[in-house]
Amino acid sequence: MTRRLALCFRRRDEGGQALAAVAALVGILILVPTGAQLLAVGQLPISQQAVFGQEALQAAHAGLSDYIDHLETLTDYVQYCSSGAFSCGTHTRDATTPNPAFATSANDTHWGYLSGTSTTLNVAYQYLVNTSPFVSAPAGPVQFVVDVTGRAGTSVRYVYQTLQATLLYLPGTSPTYAPTQVAPTSCAAGQQQIPEPEGATYAYVTAYGAAGGGTSSSAPGGGGNGAIETAFIPLSPASVPYLTASPGFAGASGTFKLLNIFGAGGTGGCGGTGGGNGGGSGASAFSQLGAGGGGATVLCQGTSAQCSSPPGLCASAASTGCIAVAAGGGGGTGGAFGGTGGYWNNDGTWTKNGQDGSNVLGLGSAAGGTYGGSSSTSGASGGGSFIGLLNGLGGGGGGGYPTGGGGGAAGGILNFVAGTGGGGGLGKSSAMTQPTGCSAAATNPATSYPNASDNGVLTISFYSGPACSGSPLGNVTSLVQVTELSPLSLGY
Secondary structure: HHHHHHHHHHHHHHHHHHHHHHHHHHHHHHHHHHHHHHHOOOOOOOHHHHHHHHHHHHHHOOOHHHHHHHHOOOOOHHHHOOOOOHHHHHHHHOOOOOOEOOOOOOOOOEEEEEEOOOOOOEEEEEEEEOOOOOOOOOOOOOOEEEEEEEEEEEEOEEEEEEEEEEEEEOOOOOEEEEEOOOOOOOOEEEEEEEEEOOOOOOOEEEEEEOOOOOOOOOOOEEOOOOEEEEEEEEEEOOOOEEEEEOOOOOOOOOOOEEEEEOOOOOOOOOEEEOOOOOOOOEEEEEEEEOOOOOEEEEEOOOOOOOOOOOOOOOOOOOOEEEEEEEEEEOOOOOOOOOOOOOOOOOOOOOOOOOOEEEEEOOOOOOOOOOOOOOOOOOOOOOOOOOEEEOOOOOOOOOOOOOOOOOOOOOOOOOOOOOOOOOOOOOOOEEEOOOOOOOOOOOEEOOOOOOOOOOOOOOEEEEEEEEOOEEEOOOEEEEEEEHHHHOEEEEEE
């Protein structure tokens, strides 16, 4: 009896296990499709997301073209900035044109629609503009970043695609290229590579050579002014896509030494071709050292690498790695307030040669450096002495092309006593052969400088059409780099 009851309980237990297994299987069959359906809610089908992604990318490219079009056709459009995303000072988004795609901050309400509306299926774009590095319309080329976002979908679910574009903007109204005031050894800081605008056939260039150093100021400049060279140059953006501007730096002032061992004169300014150093002495007492010459300002056809060393002068046509325009730097002032450098503009004496140092008690004078008297493009150093006593040392000559200015001589009898130094000579200026129909290139003294210092300056205006009878180009924008960021799918 006991055995029969045990068998009965075993069969009931096995039946319960089978029932539990069936119940679990039914549950799985119910939950799997339900879970799949829940997972699909809030996600686009893969094919539809791919379509929206492509449309969003196309919208981003359209937005980039739209911004560049605004930048090139409207005056000072570069001043507008997305103030909610960047430190724009008093500048804000463009609300005056108005431009609906110019956003204040990312994913705000400002969108330009290619199709649809904000409440329907749509394709749209917006851009964030970071012109925070400058707060006013720039005078020269400026580089900045624009983030352009395209989106496609509906307000329930959008797919976004963003392009980050680095733009180089070149104003069409006589842009000015000048170096930042830095130490004379930082020559590379002043060199700028400029893209030749598409459609440009020639340019009108005004180049100012930098001034030589003075004697009493710690700031560079104050000596002989450089030359102004004006010229027309032919362009061919397809074959020679870049110009390289190398504005000259002003020469350093000479310093007074009560008692000095191994005193060096003022350093010559660097640039397209460097100025000569002012004269110094091995040992000196009560001596004024000579000032350095100003660097030449040079415009070269080609990239900065192709223009890294002074090449030859260009022929009449656009070519690579050659000098189109060069404006000579001014000579440095001679020591002990001696002869001023070539093309000095404060005493009414316009001379390319450095002035002679005046004699003292009839004991002789020091000769000024000669115009283009150096054996190289760099200006010659001013005269120095092994021992300087109560005398002034010569100023350095300005840089130039094809030759720099000569250095002034040290003053005094045998460079020893009672005399002021001679000023350095002006560096020579040159320009390539002018295109047919254009006026001749000209060299004139610089009476003043467009910038706040005595550094060299280049102004370049681009034109299209026949040489010297065409029309000025408007603002020009070049794409430096475009990066496609990862796509994003979001819902609201």
